[in-house]
């Protein structure tokens with residue numbers, strides 16, 4: 567079907583680019599479980615795009631095309647998890663390459679990089695993302711191949727200036743990868759700020775319903791790095807299942823509504839508890855005293871995201887007590903779903919976690935914000 571040009575991202579996303587299933591006229595895509603595809607009597611593929619299902623699953627097309635458009639990129643790939651997406655980027659490097667990443671970032675990836683870079687012949691240096699000069703000091707011209715940033719980053723919600731990071735990274739001849747899981751394309755489009763590649767744990771906001779594990783990469787251009795990333799997915803096989811791909815494209819259709827609602831509610835909740843007698847501090851980039859607020863105002867469009875932390879008066883025990891007494895918030899790890907989650911991040915990350923023990927991490931969902939506030943209020947009493 568012909569498509570009007572210059573549609574807003576909300577329209578593009580809600581209609582999933584108006585991709586009609588041409589074989590049936592279905593206005594939602596079919597699920598494609600087939601692992602292999604027919605060849606004709608001359609041994610030519612019936613459809614040259616599909617030979618073997620490891621990574622030529624027709625069910626990826628909708629989500630990949632929509633993500634490419636939403637992130638203003640050149641191409642996108644789905645993966646079996648956010649970690650698999652990140653791994654595809656790391657595995658596309660060559661022995662001897664140097665990676666720079668922030669000290670505060672998704673702990674699972676930081677742990678993996680710290681433990682396994684050696685095994686792959688890679689080296690790693692972590693930088694303090696609250697110091698604007700730290701990246702330039704950590705990067706090694708000619709040696710650093712990949713700069714990895716996450717913004718807002720887990721769980722301090724520090725905001726990194728993507729455009730500044732891109733300038734420093736490119737001056738050193740490296741690629742900039744941005745984990746934009748928390749911001750989503752609704753609030754930030756890293757490629758427009760100079761990123762080379764965008765990563766999502768699609769498990770989170772993109773899908774939005776805590777019912778799949780998935781990941782995605784979006785590239786600014788189909789360059790050498792992207793070619794290698796594509797090969798890693800094809801050969802290494804960290805692919806998304808057919809049903810998960812279908813759920814993802816379905817969940818994504820409400821992305822704008824969910825993210826805007828979560829963002830608005832997170833701001834309301836953060837403002838409500840800022841200065842509360844039983845709270846030491848509310849950590850949220852939407853609050854003017856958050857160190858990343860000014861960058862967030864420039865870089866995030868239409869909200870500051872649905873993630874925040876509360877530092878509870880009385881230490882770890884008091885924080886765990888608050889989590890215990892919550893009745894509307896669900897005690898579980900993860901983020902970005904329609905239901906609000908509360909977690910004691912230090913417990914989740916375990917010994918050695920840099921997250922203070924008196925912090926509780928909240929993922930705000932789409933419930934009534936009054937119910938969410940009342941729940942924390944009664945838990946704090």
Ligand SMILES: Cc1ncc(COP(=O)(O)O)c(C=O)c1O
Nearest residue numbers: 647648649672745747767769780
């Ligand atoms: C910011 C961020 N990036 C990446 C990941 C990894 O994603 P997945 O759990 O889908 O592998 C997570 C998971 O919590 C995350 O929060």
